[in-house]
Amino acid sequence: MNAPETVTLLRQHLIDPEVCIRCNTCEETCPIDAITHDDRNYVVNADICNGCNACISPCPTGSIDNWRTVPRSMAYSIAEQLTWDELPPQQDVPDDAEAVTGLPATTEAAATAAAVSEGQQVNAATTGTAQTAPWSAAHPYINLYNIKRPVTATVAGNFRLTAPEAQSDVRHIVLDFGTEFFPVLEGQSIGIAPPGTDAAGRAHYLRMYSVASPREGEREGYNNLSLTVKRVDQDYEGNPVRGVASNYLCDLQKGDTVQVTGPFGTNFLMPNHAGSNILMICTGTGSAPMRAMTEHRRRLFAKGRPLDGKLTLFFGARAPAELPYFGPLLKLPPEFIDMHLAFSRVPGEPRTYVQDLVRKASPRVAELLRGDTYVYICGLKGMEAGVMQALQDVCSSAGLEWPQLHAKMIAEGRFHVETY
Numbered sequence: 001m002n003a004p005e006t007v008t009l010l011r012q013h014l015i016d017p018e019v020c021i022r023c024n025t026c027e028e029t030c031p032i033d034a035i036t037h038d039d040r041n042y043v044v045n046a047d048i049c050n051g052c053n054a055c056i057s058p059c060p061t062g063s064i065d066n067w068r069t070v071p072r073s074m075a076y077s078i079a080e081q082l083t084w085d086e087l088p089p090q091q092d093v094p095d096d097a098e099a100v101t102g103l104p105a106t107t108e109a110a111a112t113a114a115a116v117s118e119g120q121q122v123n124a125a126t127t128g129t130a131q132t133a134p135w136s137a138a139h140p141y142i143n144l145y146n147i148k149r150p151v152t153a154t155v156a157g158n159f160r161l162t163a164p165e166a167q168s169d170v171r172h173i174v175l176d177f178g179t180e181f182f183p184v185l186e187g188q189s190i191g192i193a194p195p196g197t198d199a200a201g202r203a204h205y206l207r208m209y210s211v212a213s214p215r216e217g218e219r220e221g222y223n224n225l226s227l228t229v230k231r232v233d234q235d236y237e238g239n240p241v242r243g244v245a246s247n248y249l250c251d252l253q254k255g256d257t258v259q260v261t262g263p264f265g266t267n268f269l270m271p272n273h274a275g276s277n278i279l280m281i282c283t284g285t286g287s288a289p290m291r292a293m294t295e296h297r298r299r300l301f302a303k304g305r306p307l308d309g310k311l312t313l314f315f316g317a318r319a320p321a322e323l324p325y326f327g328p329l330l331k332l333p334p335e336f337i338d339m340h341l342a343f344s345r346v347p348g349e350p351r352t353y354v355q356d357l358v359r360k361a362s363p364r365v366a367e368l369l370r371g372d373t374y375v376y377i378c379g380l381k382g383m384e385a386g387v388m389q390a391l392q393d394v395c396s397s398a399g400l401e402w403p404q405l406h407a408k409m410i411a412e413g414r415f416h417v418e419t420y
């Protein structure tokens with residue numbers, strides 16, 4: 001007589017397509033390549049995922065932290081997940097597996113517990129590196145509003161930051177939340193889903209934008225915030241394309257209303273203790289969180305608050321006319337901020353990138369890295385490798401071991417990267 005087949009229950013890892021902003025963080029973080037995507041959804045392959053949770057903490061929206069218990073033989077396939085507009089509900093799973101097969105079910109959790117009881121250890125090197133917030137950062141509010149229950153903000157202003165003759169149209173957009181509770185910290189982001197539907201008739205998914213104003217609001221004492229948004233009119237190859245969300249935001253007029261989700265982000269936060277140095281390296285609209293941090297400290301500086309830490313900025317653009325906040329930056333006193341501006345497309349001048357200026361300022365950068373310094377890197381993905389190499393070169397010339405220092409700074413919440 002054959003014994004009945006044992007049913008294995010799987011706690012399947014899923015990504016919520018309604019909340020996901022398609023930032024690719026989870027796919028990049030996953031150490032075993034269990035996450036993939038098409039032009040619409042990010043999904044988890046149940047045949048590969050081992051539940052290591054490496055992708056959970058880095059996800060800015062929490063869309064990655066979703067689970068459904070299913071019989072392993074009935075796990076949701078990649079093809080199914082790619083068609084979803086929302087997560088399926090949790091199906092009833094009988095406590096007594098005899099209702100299905102006549103034998104108790106085994107579970108992934110039980111298997112994991114058995115492995116731990118046998119003395120097996122989780123190898124941290126295989127679980128990815130999650131950034132942590134600075135120890136003195138203020139406690140952030142997150143996920144107060146979602147796509148099913150957004151908050152309405154009113155456009156209080158929409159101003160062009162780049163010069164009229166500049167190719168890039170970068171906007172400073174101020175959103176007012178009236179009496180609605182929407183607290184944000186420097187380094188956090190908000191989500192906006194453009195109205196309307198895509199070519200397939202489905203609602204546009206969320207896009208995330210870093211907040212460019214300090215915690216007290218764009219106008220101090222008012223319940224508002226600002227964004228730095230570049231109008232997308234061409235792709236990375238220079239071909240004409242119309243960015244749905246960016247053009248929607250850049251075309252907003254004063255008095256228009258916007259549906260907002262968030263806030264998002266628990267790690268890319270600034271330190272609050274006065275002795276901390278902040279080293280900021282950014283390009284283009286990656287300046288948004290740097291502008292928020294700089295403005296927060298500028299207001300403290302203007303009020304005579306003690307600030308022993310140094311503020312250092314490396315900021316790159318193609319030309320001065322295309323550098324967001326160029327005018328206000330030039331008004332900041334040198335005793336407040338050590339500023340280095342890199343331009344890569346100025347006629348008659350050699351191309352200069354932020355990593356070039358980091359190397360040029362090597363002694364000062366090395367001094368910062370030796371101290372109580374918090375590093376923030378934000379901009380296009382293409383800048384990341386060059387900046388990391390420049391920091392390694394700085395350390396090599398100063399007798400510092402960059403791999404060990406880098407790992408130490410990450411563990412202490414002192415090294416943060418957001419590239420897109």
